Amino acid sequence: MTQHWTRRQALQSALGGAAALAAGPLWAANATLNILCHRVHQTSLTTGPAGDLTAPWRSASNAECAWTSFDTNPLQDRLFREASLEKTDFGVGFVVNSRATPAAAGLLAPLDAFQAKAPIEDFADIAPGLVSAMRFGGKLAAVPFRHATQALFYNEALLEERGIKAPPTSLEELVEQAKQLSFRSAAGTPVVGMVLASDLAVFPVTFARAFGGDFIGADLALLPDPAAMEKALTTLQDMFKAGALPRSYATTTNDDQVTWLQQGRAAFSVLPFARHTQLNRADQSKYPGRIKAMEFPMSQALKGKTAMASVTEFWAMGIPANAQDKELAWSFIRAMSSKANTVGAARNGNGPVRVSTYNDASFAKDQPFAAIEAKALANARVPLPAFPEAARAQTVFLEEVQLTVIGQKTPKAAVAAIAERVKPLLKA
Amino acid sequence: MATNNGKAIKKLAVPAGKWLAVLVILLWSLVPIAFMVMSSVKPGQDIFAVPPRLTFTPTLQHYVDLWTRWGSFFHGLLNSFIITAGATLLVVAASTMAGFAYSRIRGPWLERSAMFLIVVRLLPPIVITLPLFGVVNHIGLNDTHLVLILLYATFFVSLGTILMRTFIDQIPYELDEAAMVDGASRFTILWRIIRPLARQGMLAVSVFVIVYAWNEFLFAFIFTSTKAKTAPLVISEMMGSLDGVEWGVLFAASTVQLIPILLFVLLMQKHLVAGLTGGAVKG
Numbered sequence: 001m002t003q004h005w006t007r008r009q010a011l012q013s014a015l016g017g018a019a020a021l022a023a024g025p026l027w028a029a030n031a032t033l034n035i036l037c038h039r040v041h042q043t044s045l046t047t048g049p050a051g052d053l054t055a056p057w058r059s060a061s062n063a064e065c066a067w068t069s070f071d072t073n074p075l076q077d078r079l080f081r082e083a084s085l086e087k088t089d090f091g092v093g094f095v096v097n098s099r100a101t102p103a104a105a106g107l108l109a110p111l112d113a114f115q116a117k118a119p120i121e122d123f124a125d126i127a128p129g130l131v132s133a134m135r136f137g138g139k140l141a142a143v144p145f146r147h148a149t150q151a152l153f154y155n156e157a158l159l160e161e162r163g164i165k166a167p168p169t170s171l172e173e174l175v176e177q178a179k180q181l182s183f184r185s186a187a188g189t190p191v192v193g194m195v196l197a198s199d200l201a202v203f204p205v206t207f208a209r210a211f212g213g214d215f216i217g218a219d220l221a222l223l224p225d226p227a228a229m230e231k232a233l234t235t236l237q238d239m240f241k242a243g244a245l246p247r248s249y250a251t252t253t254n255d256d257q258v259t260w261l262q263q264g265r266a267a268f269s270v271l272p273f274a275r276h277t278q279l280n281r282a283d284q285s286k287y288p289g290r291i292k293a294m295e296f297p298m299s300q301a302l303k304g305k306t307a308m309a310s311v312t313e314f315w316a317m318g319i320p321a322n323a324q325d326k327e328l329a330w331s332f333i334r335a336m337s338s339k340a341n342t343v344g345a346a347r348n349g350n351g352p353v354r355v356s357t358y359n360d361a362s363f364a365k366d367q368p369f370a371a372i373e374a375k376a377l378a379n380a381r382v383p384l385p386a387f388p389e390a391a392r393a394q395t396v397f398l399e400e401v402q403l404t405v406i407g408q409k410t411p412k413a414a415v416a417a418i419a420e421r422v423k424p425l426l427k428a
Numbered sequence: 429m430a431t432n433n434g435k436a437i438k439k440l441a442v443p444a445g446k447w448l449a450v451l452v453i454l455l456w457s458l459v460p461i462a463f464m465v466m467s468s469v470k471p472g473q474d475i476f477a478v479p480p481r482l483t484f485t486p487t488l489q490h491y492v493d494l495w496t497r498w499g500s501f502f503h504g505l506l507n508s509f510i511i512t513a514g515a516t517l518l519v520v521a522a523s524t525m526a527g528f529a530y531s532r533i534r535g536p537w538l539e540r541s542a543m544f545l546i547v548v549r550l551l552p553p554i555v556i557t558l559p560l561f562g563v564v565n566h567i568g569l570n571d572t573h574l575v576l577i578l579l580y581a582t583f584f585v586s587l588g589t590i591l592m593r594t595f596i597d598q599i600p601y602e603l604d605e606a607a608m609v610d611g612a613s614r615f616t617i618l619w620r621i622i623r624p625l626a627r628q629g630m631l632a633v634s635v636f637v638i639v640y641a642w643n644e645f646l647f648a649f650i651f652t653s654t655k656a657k658t659a660p661l662v663i664s665e666m667m668g669s670l671d672g673v674e675w676g677v678l679f680a681a682s683t684v685q686l687i688p689i690l691l692f693v694l695l696m697q698k699h700l701v702a703g704l705t706g707g708a709v710k711g
Binding site for chain 2: 020034036038039040066067068070071072075081085086088089090188189190255258259262263265275278281282283285286335
């Protein structure tokens with residue numbers, strides 16, 4: 001017997017399905033906390049060796065977490081767009097340090113009253129530098145949750161292939177090794193010494209700090225040591241000329257850095273410590289277990305005199321000022337910031353913001369570079385402080401850096417142009 | 429003799445050139461798709477290997493990972509299906525009725541509104557998106573299937589109407605007149621006479637809407653969060669740069685996302701061509 005499905009039945013089924021989806025599950029918990037985050041926040045709180053860290057909170061609060069995740073820039077745009085409405089359904093939003101300007105922070109609920117009423121466990125244990133970056137006009141706008149501190153990654157196997165016995169101990173050695181490591185490997189792969197994304201300020205800033213300089217200091221001082229920045233740009237330009245940076249430097253992205261390291265197409269790169277696991281995954285990398293991390297080395301002249309200020313970026317949890325249920329949101333932030341959950345999230349792949357986490361045995365066991373990361377974090381600073389025109393300042397800076405690296409401008413002229421073009425943005 | 433040789437060379441060169449052009453276009457179009465599909469079954473460490481590996485042991489692991497770790501992708505596919513179906517039904521219905529009106533009724537206001545239809549098409553979506561965000565939020569339509577159905581329909585009704593008018597123009601008006609003599613109303617004429625005869629046009633319109641709604645990103649990105657999130661949004665999440673891209677899973681998702689629309693377009697290509705050429709020659 002042939003069963004015919006009529007158009008009417010098809011339409012009814014489609015509408016029925018849509019209605020069922022729209023109705024949602026009837027067995028839902030009493031409350032739902034909508035969280036706006038990057039997927040990395042969701043996974044580090046719900047998936048990994050430490051399991052789902054939100055489960056006890058959900059059970060105790062009789063609430064469900066509804067995660068909405070986007071990549072960094074879309075996430076920040078969405079968060080602040082939601083926070084500028086009359087009301088929003090989102091209770092918790094993750095803020096990245098570079099977007100936490102005073103104006104943006106004004107869209108978040110001040111958390112001091114919540115902290116006074118129901119304090120986060122051992123709040124002083126959360127890296128004070130990160131907490132202070134989230135205070136605006138004395139008010140706490142968000143609670144730090146994750147940091148990503150940059151490390152120098154190197155492919156141990158490629159170093160061995162070129163007869164290099166140990167990773168570099170100074171920036172000058174790094175440059176020499178990178179030049180030496182620009183070759184065709186035994187596997188037939190063309191290798192470049194170092195791969196760096198050209199669209200992020202992190203890398204030229206790292207080089208500048210290795211010479212004791214910076215782009216914009218914590219006190220908004222522009223180019224505190226112009227000579228150091230000039231040296232950094234000269235170094236990068238020389239590396240490009242020598243083929244120790246890819247010919248495609250101007251279009252290289254952050255994802256390329258990971259892929260190139262995994263494929264043995266680059267010997268060195270600068271990436272967050274947290275990338276160590278991914279770089280060494282057997283199902284993705286041609287060199288599982290052979291890609292190692294270390295603190296980015298200082299220039300020979302400053303070695304042992306000044307500590308390297310590695311670049312770090314961090315995320316914090318905030319509550320939109322127009323959120324409907326701020327108490328529920330705070331109870332989530334408070335629970336996820338506890339010592340135990342910070343360790344758990346770190347074991348799930350998060351960069352822990354509590355100093356004590358680095359002393360935790362279970363974390364150290366999972367993260368072989370915990371001690372190095374802790375040392376780097378101690379002196380780490382954000383690539384540039386948050387100010388209203390930070391994004392434009394970074395764009396200007398990167399334009400000048402790119403022109404210099406590919407040989408279209410002299411380092412001296414680029415430094416002068418950075419000073420001239422960025423200065424008005426700091427005043428704005 | 430030399431002239432004959434020249435003619436022979438020209439005779440061979442012209443078709444060879446055409447075939448070469450077709451080959452280049454095919455390579456240009458198909459290589460990225462082939463790369464995507466092949467990468468979805470390649471072991472992760474071989475996807476971007478240099479030199480590239482053309483021989484490898486295929487694996488379905490990326491599809492397994494997609495199923496086990498990215499369940500939201502399949503929920504997104506379901507949402508995409510609901511929204512695409514809803515938008516298509518709405519556009520086809522509205523365009524057919526509007527096309528009928530433009531084809532059969534004459535008047536100065538109708539002519540002006542036809543111009544308005546074209547102007548609407550010229551507006552870049554982003555122009556209205558951000559102001560609309562507050563409005564949609566205020567009336568509680570954020571993160572619903574309905575908001576995307578309405579938006580997609582709004583942007584495609586104008587093109588659909590123009591297409592349908594072209595199709596309906598080809599249906600002899602005498603058929604309407606005969607039906608009117610028999611006492612048929614405008615709606616009866618539309619439903620009983622025009623609809624069956626304009627079916628090819630309706631299919632052509634639906635192809636345009638389906639392809640657009642299935643792949644659309646901007647509106648879905650702005651107006652949905654969790655409940656109505658579509659598959660392209662989940663794919664964009666997979667590209668999130670903080671925790672690293674799992675390329676194999678990403679290519680597997682892209683392949684799954686591509687298959688339904690590819691099959692649909694292949695099945696409907698006859699109507700798509702008819703839709704594009706409809707009304708090109710009026711008898």
